[in-house]
Amino acid sequence: MIKQSTIKHRYDKARRKEKAIHLVEKKGVDIEEAFVRHGIEISRYSYPRILARYKASGINGLFETRGGAKSVKVSADIKSYISSVKEERTSLTADEICQIVKKRFSVDVHFSHMSRILLEMDLNTAVGRPRKEPIYEEIEIDHAGCFILKAACLAMNLSNTIVDVITSRIEEIKHNSSEYSEEFLNMRILSTSSNVILRKIQALLFMPVFGMERIWHFKTVYPRKGLGPATGSKGPYKYHTMDNFLRELPRLDIDQTLTKALAKLYVEAFRINFRTKEARTFYIDCFRKAVWTKKNIPKGMHATRNQILKCLDIYFIHDSQGRPLLPLTRPGDSYLGDALFPLIEALEEAIGKEVVDFAIFDREGLAVAVFQEFTKRKKQFVTVLKENQYNSTDDFEMTKRSRWTTYKKDPKTGKVTEQILDCDKTLVNSKTKETYKVRTILVREVGSEAFAVIVTNISRRQEP
Structure with a gap:
């Protein structure tokens, strides 16, 4: 039941609306101003609807009909009783439980309120047909070892990293679509979902496990079905699908x-x-x-x-x-x-x-300019001198400690097999004619006159 105070409040508001209507219709006062004078705020666009109801039903048409009786509060004892009744007879509906509660406790609970109570208590009856258990079909996996590779990809987040870069670029292209041609924007990859892109990327990652080295192997040498389930799809992609994907992917310009x-x-x-x-x-x-x-x-x-x-x-x-x-x-x-x-x-x-x-x-x-740039950046390098840049040890500058020393020995006989000689060599930049002194390590086999030359800018103080 609606309280008397509520009815009185609604009647009072209806009377004030009626007075505001008289101001508008009889004295030509502005709609919003007339209603504000009587403590009511409305939009001028809702006035025609209010006036129509007043002309049709008089002051009764100005009563607000929203709201009504409040739901009866259901005590914990009643909820406990509802739970026990529902557990005994799971087929009972909310309307039937309302009747049972009314007979037992003399409390009139509305059907919708009872439905909410049952929902809160997780006792509501499922709507529609009973849910069927999913049927899992056994699929023959011809290369189960690929799941080890898939686990590694998941652990490294490899596949998702690639997909994130692709999807970010796609969003960027869509945002700046005016900068691209219609032919470019019609590429299939731009409308492909991230899940499909992920499956295609995984297909490319896993294909070597199945003995596939080229994209055309999708149509020529691959009769098995294992690649599909490995990527989360029913079957492997067709050749033309993967070929088109690989043709469009470079056009996104995401290599860097x-x-x-x-x-x-x-x-x-x-x-x-x-x-x-x-x-x-x-x-x-x-x-x-x-x-x-x-x-x-x-x-x-x-x-x-x-x-x-x-x-x-x-x-x-x-x-x-x-x-x-x-x-x-x-x-x-x-x-x-x-x-x-x-x-x-x-x-x-x-x-x-x-x-x-x-x-x-x-x-x-090997270039003096490259060596100079390494030194300028305070980085160190090691490379090998070209054979046409020296003839013998006479082409190198010996230091006080320059002498052939043991580098390797035969583990069985203990004989020395290789020797090294620490010295220097001055190189010339062919363009600027600047000189650059490098440290050189000559390496030779014992008994051989030929030797290789290792070049570095590591000083003897840093590495004796």
């Missing part, structure tokens, strides 16, 4: 961002802290990859094939344990000396601090 993100990930996964001298030592080398294309791209000497081929140079920077941390792709006619510092800078930018104190690289990076 992804490279740095993965470098940081590898450092965290390998737990490299860069605190020791060994941990701050890095090895830089180049892998030349032949490219089979009709396009005219730079060529280079491919050592394995002993041919000059169209190719790409992929430079890697490895940690002291030989683990590759970060790659840098350059044209096939590139020069190691030009890639050294961009590679070092990219790694340090990815990690967020300077970590490269000592760099070891191939003789291809």
Whole structure:
């Protein structure tokens, strides 16, 4: 029941509305001002509705009908009784329990209120058909070992890191869509969900486990179904799907961002802290990859094939344990000396601090300008002198302590097998004609006149 005080309040408010309407209709007072005079705030847009109700029903049309009787408070004893009744007869509905409670306690509980009570007590009857248990179909896994690789990816967060870089770039492209052509914005990858991208990335990561080396293996040499469940899909992707994905992926221009993100990930996964001298030592080398294309791209000497081929140079920077941390792709006619510092800078930018104190690289990076830059940056290097830069020991500057000393011995016989000679050599910058003195370590086998020359800017005080 509605309280008398509530009814009186509503009647009083209706009377004030009626007086405000008379001010508007009879005296032409502004709508909002007329109602404010009588302590009521309304929007002028709701006035036509109020006036229509007044004309149709008089003052009764001005009564507020919202709200009503408050729900009866159900005591803890009644709730306990409801719980016991519901547990005995689980099929009872809220309406039936209302009738039982009314007979037992003479309390009239509304159906909706009883439904809320049952919901709070987790006793409500499920709506709709009973839920069926899922049926799991057995799937033959032809390479269960790939789940070890999947576990490693999960532990390293490898797949998600790649997907995060891709999705971030997609969002950036969508935000600046006016800068791109319609053809570019129609790429399928831009409308692909992150879950689908994740499955495709995992398919590319796991495919070598299934003996797949090329994308066309998705249609030629792969009759098995294991790759699908391994990536979370029913079956492996088709060739044209993966081929299109790989064609669109480079167009996102995420190579630098992804490279740095993965470098940081590898450092965290390998737990490299860069605190020791060994941990701050890095090895830089180049892998030349032949490219089979009709396009005219730079060529280079491919050592394995002993041919000059169209190719790409992929430079890697490895940690002291030989683990590759970060790659840098350059044209096939590139020069190691030009890639050294961009590679070092990219790694340090990815990690967020300077970590490269000592760099070891191939003789291809041999140049006085490179040595001078290392010294300028207060970094140390080790490389090998080219054979055409010396003929004999006479080409080197001997110090007071320069003499052939034992480097290696045969573990069985104890005889000396290799010797080293510590000396110096002055090199000249061909462009600036500046001289640069380097420390050289000559290494030879006992009984042989030939020797190799290691070059470094590490002083004898730092490393005797």
